[in-house]
Amino acid sequence: MLKLFEYNWQVRKDWFDWCDTVSEEELLKKRTGGIGYILPTLYHIVSVEYGWICGGIQEKAIEIPPFEEVASLQQIKDFSARCHVELAPFVYDWNDSLEDRIMIDITDEGEREAHKYGEVIRHVIVHEIHHVGQLSIWSREIGKKPITANLIGRGLFDI
Secondary structure: OHHHHHHHHHHHHHHHHHHOOOOHHHHOOOOOOOOOOHHHHHHHHHHHHHHHHHHHHOOOOOOOOOHHHHOOHHHHHHHHHHHHHHHHHHHHOOOHHHOOOEEEEEOOOOOEEEEEHHHHHHHHHHHHHHHHHHHHHHHHHOOOOOOOOOOOOOOOOOO
């Protein structure tokens, strides 16, 4: 599971670098599907990871700024870096004893929902992968090569 987080973090960095080659107009242009915009999608990926791990599982008091407060590529990169510093130790310390622990999520409707930590962690992983697929489609729509989604060759399993 750790390797999938490391994969996501590498791919996210690659997407941030890709964004440096695209105009801000393209990053904020309305698109079909998902969040509907490239830059807000990257913000969403970061805020969901941070919210579930630090706010949900760890029950820390967290503050996620609205997109409008971090609406530039550099500000989202900085936001991602700040969140990473806070959540990475938990990910690196993950062990099987955490798998079946329960966190309580408060839904947007105010309902309480119980989730196992293991389920939440895996949700966070696949959530990012899902949105990266959307970024890949939008990349092709603007005539740019998307970031590779290939796990192989990223050095994560080097001997």
